[in-house]
Amino acid sequence: MKNEVFLDGLRIDRASEVSLGEQLRNNLRRAVLEGRIKAGARMPSTRLLAKKLKVGRNTVLNAYETLIAEGYLYSRTGQGTFVSGNIAAAPNAKAETASVEISDRAQMLLSNSDSWQLMNADQVLEPGIPALDAFPLARWKKCWTAVTQGRLRAALNFTDPRGSLGLRQVIANHIGPSRGVVCTPEQIFIFSSMRQVLHLLMLFLLDEGGSVLIEDPGLPETRSVTLAQRLKHMSLPITEGGADIRKVGPAADAARLAIVTASHQYPLGVTLGEEQKQALFEWADMANGYIIEDDYDGEFWMDKPAPQALFAENTSSRVIYVNSFSKTLFPALRISYMVLPPQLVEQVTRLKGLFEPHVSSNTQLALTEFISSGAYNTHLREMRALYVERHNILRHALEQSMGERIKFGPGGFGLHFCVELDDRIDDVTVSKQMQAVGLGPRALSRYYFGSSSTPTNGLVIGYAGWPAPMLLQAARTFDKLCQ
Numbered sequence: 001m002k003n004e005v006f007l008d009g010l011r012i013d014r015a016s017e018v019s020l021g022e023q024l025r026n027n028l029r030r031a032v033l034e035g036r037i038k039a040g041a042r043m044p045s046t047r048l049l050a051k052k053l054k055v056g057r058n059t060v061l062n063a064y065e066t067l068i069a070e071g072y073l074y075s076r077t078g079q080g081t082f083v084s085g086n087i088a089a090a091p092n093a094k095a096e097t098a099s100v101e102i103s104d105r106a107q108m109l110l111s112n113s114d115s116w117q118l119m120n121a122d123q124v125l126e127p128g129i130p131a132l133d134a135f136p137l138a139r140w141k142k143c144w145t146a147v148t149q150g151r152l153r154a155a156l157n158f159t160d161p162r163g164s165l166g167l168r169q170v171i172a173n174h175i176g177p178s179r180g181v182v183c184t185p186e187q188i189f190i191f192s193s194m195r196q197v198l199h200l201l202m203l204f205l206l207d208e209g210g211s212v213l214i215e216d217p218g219l220p221e222t223r224s225v226t227l228a229q230r231l232k233h234m235s236l237p238i239t240e241g242g243a244d245i246r247k248v249g250p251a252a253d254a255a256r257l258a259i260v261t262a263s264h265q266y267p268l269g270v271t272l273g274e275e276q277k278q279a280l281f282e283w284a285d286m287a288n289g290y291i292i293e294d295d296y297d298g299e300f301w302m303d304k305p306a307p308q309a310l311f312a313e314n315t316s317s318r319v320i321y322v323n324s325f326s327k328t329l330f331p332a333l334r335i336s337y338m339v340l341p342p343q344l345v346e347q348v349t350r351l352k353g354l355f356e357p358h359v360s361s362n363t364q365l366a367l368t369e370f371i372s373s374g375a376y377n378t379h380l381r382e383m384r385a386l387y388v389e390r391h392n393i394l395r396h397a398l399e400q401s402m403g404e405r406i407k408f409g410p411g412g413f414g415l416h417f418c419v420e421l422d423d424r425i426d427d428v429t430v431s432k433q434m435q436a437v438g439l440g441p442r443a444l445s446r447y448y449f450g451s452s453s454t455p456t457n458g459l460v461i462g463y464a465g466w467p468a469p470m471l472l473q474a475a476r477t478f479d480k481l482c483q
Contacts, residue, residue, distance in 0.1 A: 004042045004080070012053050020055050024063040032072050032087055039085040043073065109227055112220075119331060121465055123440025124474045127267070127416035129465035130327055131386055139375045140366070147365035161353040163190025163337070164364040170371040171337060179298055180312035181321050183339045189352060191336045192359050194294070195225055197322050198259070201338075202229045204351055205257055205290060213258035215243050217447030217455070219266060222259055235450025238265055241273030245283050256289040262310050263298045267418055267447050267460045269410040271307055280310075284318035291319045297327050299380055301413040302388045317341035325367065327415060328380060335359065335367055387415065387464045390471060394463040397475035405482060415464040418444055420456055425482050427457045433481050439474055 010031075012023055031037045043049075046064060050057040064081055067073040075081050102110075121129045162168065168185035175181040191197050202212065208230045214222055216235040226233040234255055237247040243260045245252055258280065262272040272280075284291050293310045311321040324336040340348060370376055395417070398406060405425065409418035421427055427443040434441055444458035463471060 004044050005037055005083075007044060007049065007052070009036070010053065012055065021059045021062055024053070024055070024059060025066055028063060028067060029070075029072055032083055037083050039083050039087065041083045042079075043081040043083065045080065105228070105230065109224060112224060112227060120440060121331075123435065123438060124466050124470050125434070125461050125463070125478075126440030126465070127442060127460045127462035128327065129462050130330065130415060131383060131390075131464055131466075132330055133465075133467065134383065134386055135330055136375060136379060139373075140370060143369040143373065143375070144362070144366040147369055148362055158358050159361060159364070161349055161357045162186070162188065163359060164361065164368060166368040167364045167371075168337075170368055174371060174376070175309075175321075175323070175339070179295060179306070179321075180308040181339055182312065183321075187339050187342060187345055189338050189340065189348065190359050190364060191338070191356060192334045194296075194322065194324050194326075194336045195221065196356055197336055197338050198222065198225045198292070199229065200348070200352060200355060201290075201292060201320065202226065202231060202257065203355075204344075204348055206231055210257075211255040213245065213248065213252065213255045214449075215260060215265065216450040216453050217267060217444065218259075218261075218449075220447065220449075223449060233449070235453060236260070237450070237453065238268055238270065239276070240270060241276045242270050243272060243280065244276045246276075246279050252283055253287060256287055257292065258283070258289065259292045259294065260310075261294045261296060263295055263307050264414050266294075266296060267416070267442075267444065269414065269416075269418060271410075272310070277310065277313070281314055281316070281318065284314075285316055289318070293319050293321050295321060295323045297414045298323070299328050300384060300387060300415065302384060302391070306413075311339060317343060320344075328376075328383070329367075333363065333367070335363060383464075387413075390463045390466070390468070391417070393468050394461070394471045394475060397472050398478065401475055401479040402482065409458070416460055416462045418456075418458055418460055420444075420458040421482075423457065425457070427459055430481055431459060434478065437477060437481075439477060441478075 010027055012020055014020070016023060018026075028037075043064070044052070046057055046060040050060045053060075064073060068075060068081070071084055072087055073081050074084050119128055120126055121132055165185060167190060168188040171188055172183055172185050176183070191200075202225065206212070206229070209232065211232045211234050212226050213236040214226065214233045216237055223233050234248065234251065236243050236245060236258060238244070239247070242262065242265050243258075245258065260272065260280070262277070264271065280291060283289065291310060291314070295309055298306055298309065309321060311319045318341070320341070321339040322336065325333050326336070391411070395408065395411075398419070405422040407420040409420065411417045421430070427445050431441060431443040441459040441461045444460055445455035447460070448455040466474075
């Protein structure tokens with residue numbers, strides 16, 4: 001049965017010359033016509049509404065009967081009184097005529113919004129989508145049920161701004177041996193998204209107009225965050241050895257923040273070389289700056305041991321490690337985290353308390369149970385094997401059908417790979433054509449932004465999220481569109 005309408009906004013003016021019954025009829029009629037009470041909604045009982053308005057029950061009964069006769073309401077024996085579906089709500093004149101004035105900052109952000117799109121797991125070959133079809137839903141449900149039933153009151157309260165201590169403890173226990181990130185729970189902060197992490201760090205470390213070094217090519221969303229913070233993004237060129245700050249030259253001295261995907265550069269897939277790594281460390285020390293290390297899919301090395309995280313190698317506490325469970329589990333989980341050098345913890349804790357003091361307690365508790373039960377490590381091992389299989393299936397199919405029309409970029413792990421296209425195939429055009437038929441690879445050239453960079457004509461292709469038949473069909477469609 002539908003919930004009844006909550007008529008808290010209904011008012012009766014006892015000083016008016018209009019009778020109480022007429023006021024009630026007019027107010028209810030107007031609420032239906034204006035769309036404030038929706039078609040099909042169940043009205044309060046006459047007894048309840050009379051008590052709320054402090055009027056006689058007959059007054060409400062007469063109002064309901066009149067509106068039923070007029071066709072605004074209808075009665076269903078034993079169920080109650082409902083709003084008719086035959087009454088069309090009048091358009092909101094104010095909403096149609098009101099002018100819209102937005103800030104210069106919003107205009108600037110909206111003008112750049114077409115450079116990135118929201119991820120969509122329904123679009124086969126969409127990069128960044130994990131195997132949702134292979135997620136252990138039954139195990140997750142048990143963890144969720146266990147915490148919501150056993151610790152319900154704990155889930156209702158706020159936690160430390162850094163997040164649940166239990167979750168921070170199991171994260172510390174995991175990333176130490178798996179990624180070489182040795183830290184205490186006090187250094188870990190839980191967020192609802194990676195963008196929230198970046199917003200807070202940029203706010204904390206940079207003044208308006210400050211400069212941020214961003215990988216080129218790199219995620220357009222990161223550039224959007226810098227624009228929102230009124231910062232300048234500087235191109236950090238990607239070479240065969242990853243982000244090379246030496247290519248920036250003296251201009252790098254103006255920046256205090258660099259954002260890198262060191263282990264597996266997004267989107268090209270290269271790994272940060274030793275020389276590039278040392279140059280980045282030297283820049284951070286000289287500029288009194290910090291390196292944000294986005295280790296977005298560092299759990300999914302396939303053909304060799306994963307490189308150690310920058311956080312583990314830097315001895316001057318200049319690296320901030322960030323990661324998310326969106327790729328290892330599922331995007332809707334909305335749990336990301338960062339690991340700070342000890343000297344930043346106290347001030348960032350206070351700042352986070354101002355802007356994002358709390359992430360869903362239920363979700364944090366369920367994730368803690370999922371990790372501590374061993375289900376997380378089991379899932380990672382299973383996904384590594386599955387992603388190798390799906391990677392090989394799609395790559396082999398594309399090699400067989402496309403031949404020399406595509407060239408594969410560096411691979412070895414992750415949820416996607418890049419291909420360079422023959423000059424006769426425009427990546428933006430073919431990407432749009434594929435999206436029109438339900439496929440989601442991204443045009444590689446759209447990830448470049450520097451004035452001196454030369455965009456590669458290629459595609460960023462996801463493979464992790466779909467079974468073999470769907471990947472093979474996508475490969476055939478890709479081939480057909482590139483004829």
